[in-house]
Amino acid sequence: MGKVTGFLEIERLEQEHEPAAQRKTHFREFITPLNPKEAKQQAARCMDCGTPFCTFSCPLHNVAPDFNDRVYNEDWEAAYEILSATNNFPEFTSRVCPALCENGCVLNYTSKPMGVKSVERAIITHAWNQGWVKPQTPTQLNGKSVAIVGSGPAGLACAQQLARKGYSVTVFEKNSKAGGLLRFGIPDFKLDKAVIDRRIKQLEAEGVHFNFNTYVGKSELPKGVFSEAERTISPDEILRDFDAVVLAIGSEEPRDLPVKGRDRKGIHFAMEYLPLQNKINAEVEVKEPISAKGKKVLVIGGGDTGSDCLGTAIRQGAAEVLQIDLGAKPPVDYDKMTVWPLWPRILRTSTSHEEGGERDWAIMTKEFIHNKKGELTGVKAVRLNWVTDPVTQRPKPEEIEGSEFEIEADMAVLAMGFAHPNQSVIKDFDLDTDPRGNIRAKYEGEGCFKTSSPKVFAAGDCRRGQSLVVWALAEGRRCAEAVQAYFENNK
Numbered sequence: 001m002g003k004v005t006g007f008l009e010i011e012r013l014e015q016e017h018e019p020a021a022q023r024k025t026h027f028r029e030f031i032t033p034l035n036p037k038e039a040k041q042q043a044a045r046c047m048d049c050g051t052p053f054c055t056f057s058c059p060l061h062n063v064a065p066d067f068n069d070r071v072y073n074e075d076w077e078a079a080y081e082i083l084s085a086t087n088n089f090p091e092f093t094s095r096v097c098p099a100l101c102e103n104g105c106v107l108n109y110t111s112k113p114m115g116v117k118s119v120e121r122a123i124i125t126h127a128w129n130q131g132w133v134k135p136q137t138p139t140q141l142n143g144k145s146v147a148i149v150g151s152g153p154a155g156l157a158c159a160q161q162l163a164r165k166g167y168s169v170t171v172f173e174k175n176s177k178a179g180g181l182l183r184f185g186i187p188d189f190k191l192d193k194a195v196i197d198r199r200i201k202q203l204e205a206e207g208v209h210f211n212f213n214t215y216v217g218k219s220e221l222p223k224g225v226f227s228e229a230e231r232t233i234s235p236d237e238i239l240r241d242f243d244a245v246v247l248a249i250g251s252e253e254p255r256d257l258p259v260k261g262r263d264r265k266g267i268h269f270a271m272e273y274l275p276l277q278n279k280i281n282a283e284v285e286v287k288e289p290i291s292a293k294g295k296k297v298l299v300i301g302g303g304d305t306g307s308d309c310l311g312t313a314i315r316q317g318a319a320e321v322l323q324i325d326l327g328a329k330p331p332v333d334y335d336k337m338t339v340w341p342l343w344p345r346i347l348r349t350s351t352s353h354e355e356g357g358e359r360d361w362a363i364m365t366k367e368f369i370h371n372k373k374g375e376l377t378g379v380k381a382v383r384l385n386w387v388t389d390p391v392t393q394r395p396k397p398e399e400i401e402g403s404e405f406e407i408e409a410d411m412a413v414l415a416m417g418f419a420h421p422n423q424s425v426i427k428d429f430d431l432d433t434d435p436r437g438n439i440r441a442k443y444e445g446e447g448c449f450k451t452s453s454p455k456v457f458a459a460g461d462c463r464r465g466q467s468l469v470v471w472a473l474a475e476g477r478r479c480a481e482a483v484q485a486y487f488e489n490n491k
């Protein structure tokens with residue numbers, strides 16, 4: 001433990017944010033990492049708890065007390081070794097993770113949590129600056145080949161773990177660049193794509209081979225799935241050419257809103273809208289851009305994806321942005337005594353919400369309205385009352401009589417989450433699914449990550465369902481261990 005009395009004496013430090021009025025004029029990142037002196041101060045607040053709930057709460061089981069201690073003692077190289085022992089890409093998580101570790105921090109019980117995420121960012125920033133992040137090439141290859149389908153965080157973490165163990169790893173990706181939702185979903189103002197490029201170079205140097213613009217499957221892509229595929233490889237070919245296959249295909253089929261007028265103009269899925277702005281930022285030509293400039297934008301869906309759409313629309317110069325949610329407004333506060341260290345359902349305000357726009361809750365969209373020219377002019381909606389179902393004891397919505405109203409909008413973005421992974425790939429590989437349509441495979445125990453098909457594994461959102469980057473990394477790492485165990489058991 002760095003400083004025994006640190007948690008009593010030192011206030012939590014926040015990373016500096018560029019003011020909202022300024023940052024909403026561009027698409028660049030706007031958070032400045034703590035400098036080494038500030039990080040040391042932050043790390044001094046860690047209590048090195050006997051039972052580290054931060055480690056328990058993090059899907060990667062980060063060893064925060066140990067790296068905090070090393071930062072406090074200014075042994076940055078050791079801090080980097082500890083951090084990277086459980087996390088392949090701390091520069092991703094320290095930018096976009098909701099920090100489950102901080103929620104679980106024992107200090108959070110009575111005060112403000114220790115700033116684990118900002119220390120993590122300071123460590124990895126320092127490590128890159130010092131040139132400590134180097135390719136770790138295996139001493140020899142073991143003669144086994146693994147195909148990984150999908151280059152999101154799950155696929156990348158799995159590829160890196162296996163390549164370092166001596167496997168010949170080939171990643172197949174339908175898009176033009178690696179990163180999955182990190183690249184094409186998450187806006188640049190949250191995650192600069194140069195940060196991904198730097199890691200891909202490291203993976204290539206470690207022997208990972210990437211095949212871009214290559215779709216693995218036989219059937220048509222479902223509506224709303226972003227793709228830049230220029231060629232197709234059939235599952236049979238992959239199964240024939242590789243000793244094992246890992247599917248890390250994400251959960252890409254968006255939830256739709258099949259109400260009257262949905263099939264007409266002005267309504268876009270979030271993953272039809274966000275990737276285009278990321279491409280424009282990368283100076284890639286976009287033939288049919290979708291811009292919110294001067295428009296009244298309605299974002300349907302109250303989650304993180306919706307908040308990213310709101311931040312993007314504001315930067316594009318939208319006249320107004322309204323984000324609505326079907327669910328009731330979550331409580332602003334909660335009773336920590338009853339919930340800690342679990343993740344509470346509370347009202348969360350993202351940096352995008354700080355930049356403008358409005359939010360409203362408990363609203364159901366009933367119809368999209370268009371004018372005679374076929375342009376979207378708004379939606380018909382109704383307000384909801386959430387009640388407890390007497391039989392299931394679960395909350396259920398009831399429409400409030402007479403609450404029908406209209407919302408003006410000339411652009412609507414559907415950000416209501418993703419139902420499940422692309423079912424056509426699952427069918428093409430002939431795999432079992434769980435009741436939610438995800439690929440059936442266990443997370444723990446014997447045979448974990450193995451699907452119903454021999455030598456086919458699944459990891460990330462396609463197995464777990466729509467989740468978080470930190471969970472995708474944890475899945476990718478654990479899946480790599482499962483692949484290794486499979487080869488060891490089948491010698």
Ligand SMILES: Cc1cc2nc3c(=O)[nH]c(=O)nc-3n(C[C@H](O)[C@H](O)[C@H](O)COP(=O)(O)OP(=O)(O)OC[C@H]3O[C@@H](n4cnc5c(N)ncnc54)[C@H](O)[C@@H]3O)c2cc1C
Binds near residue numbers: 469
């Ligand atoms: C807009 C948005 C913002 C988000 N923001 C955050 C955030 O701030 N923090 C956070 O923790 N999480 C966030 N998430 C969730 C997070 O991005 C995902 O949980 C995570 O990326 C899942 O990783 P994955 O590797 O399982 O899948 P993905 O990242 O979806 O990657 C899957 C990859 O597989 C490829 N692929 C799919 N099928 C095929 C095929 N048949 N052939 C070849 N390639 C294929 C896809 O093109 C894609 O590149 C966000 C999600 C969205 C949509």
